Amino acid sequence: MSENLAAWLAVLDDFERALDAADEQVSFEPFQPPPGPPPAEIVERARMVLARQQAMINGLVLSRANVARELAALRRVPSGREDAPAYLDVEG
Numbered sequence: 606m607s608e609n610l611a612a613w614l615a616v617l618d619d620f621e622r623a624l625d626a627a628d629e630q631v632s633f634e635p636f637q638p639p640p641g642p643p644p645a646e647i648v649e650r651a652r653m654v655l656a657r658q659q660a661m662i663n664g665l666v667l668s669r670a671n672v673a674r675e676l677a678a679l680r681r682v683p684s685g686r687e688d689a690p691a692y693l694d695v696e697g
Contacts (some may be wrong), residue, residue, distance in 0.1 A: 612639035620654045
């Protein structure tokens, strides 16, 4: 196995490990691609990793937008006196 292929396989392994552990804290060094283009035999795997990364990013963007909407809705709820019951009509 060439050094270039081994280096690119290690990069893809790191990316896949990060995707698999998306809910965990994973720390990586700043990304430094190996020299030269990825070898032809791993291009399809690299495309699949990229597709997973893009799907993860899109999911995070949607989640962030949902959280922002919920926070905005909560900010519009008037605050009342602490000694009086408060009701929130979420259906009407």
